[in-house]
Amino acid sequence: MDNWYKAGLAFSCTQCHACCRHDPGYVFLSQVDIEKLSNHLTMTIDAFKKAYCRVVDFGFVTRLSLTETAIFDCIFWKNGCTVYEARPLQCRSYPFWSGNLHAQDRWQEEAQDCPGMNKGTVHTHAVIEAWLSQREKEKLLEG
Ligand code: SF4
Numbered sequence: 623m624d625n626w627y628k629a630g631l632a633f634s635c636t637q638c639h640a641c642c643r644h645d646p647g648y649v650f651l652s653q654v655d656i657e658k659l660s661n662h663l664t665m666t667i668d669a670f671k672k673a674y675c676r677v678v679d680f681g682f683v684t685r686l687s688l689t690e691t692a693i694f695d696c697i698f699w700k701n702g703c704t705v706y707e708a709r710p711l712q713c714r715s716y717p718f719w720s721g722n723l724h725a726q727d728r729w730q731e732e733a734q735d736c737p738g739m740n741k742g743t744v745h746t747h748a749v750i751e752a753w754l755s756q757r758e759k760e761k762l763l764e765g
């Protein structure tokens with residue numbers, strides 16, 4: 623990752639919820655994520671997986687993801703995130719994902735879909751790097 627964002631990046635979520643609904647997508651989960659979510663919902667991990675997860679097969683790798691409704695809303699979206707305090711790292715770390723940070727052009731492209739990017743609170747380089755490290759550390763589950 624180069625240092626084009628050395629001075630930090632501005633982001634304040636507007637709570638538009640565009641990233642939680644309407645479009646097909648994946649919320650990939652780590653072991654820490656499912657422990658937090660199942661605990662939050664007072665369910666066993668197995669029951670949580672059965673009720674809210676799906677295995678996505680990319681051919682070369684499989685990943686565990688949250689399910690979504692027939693209209694492509696996240697299964698936990700209902701007038702807002704119903705598991706906000708326990709939401710997965712993928713949600714908490716957005717938009718500071720390696721895929722959005724590898725080049726400034728990529729960041730600007732993503733900002734066209736997220737009204738919170740390039741506005742509001744400036745997140746320092748150290749804070750951004752901490753999100754990247756945490757995502758690197760919490761390996762995603764295969765199923
Ligand atoms: S699209 Fe951006 S501003 Fe809207 S809810 Fe998602 S992170 Fe927040």
Ligand code: SF4
Nearest residue numbers: 642696698699703713
């Ligand atoms: S878990 Fe919450 S924050 Fe994450 S996509 Fe679902 S509704 Fe949105």
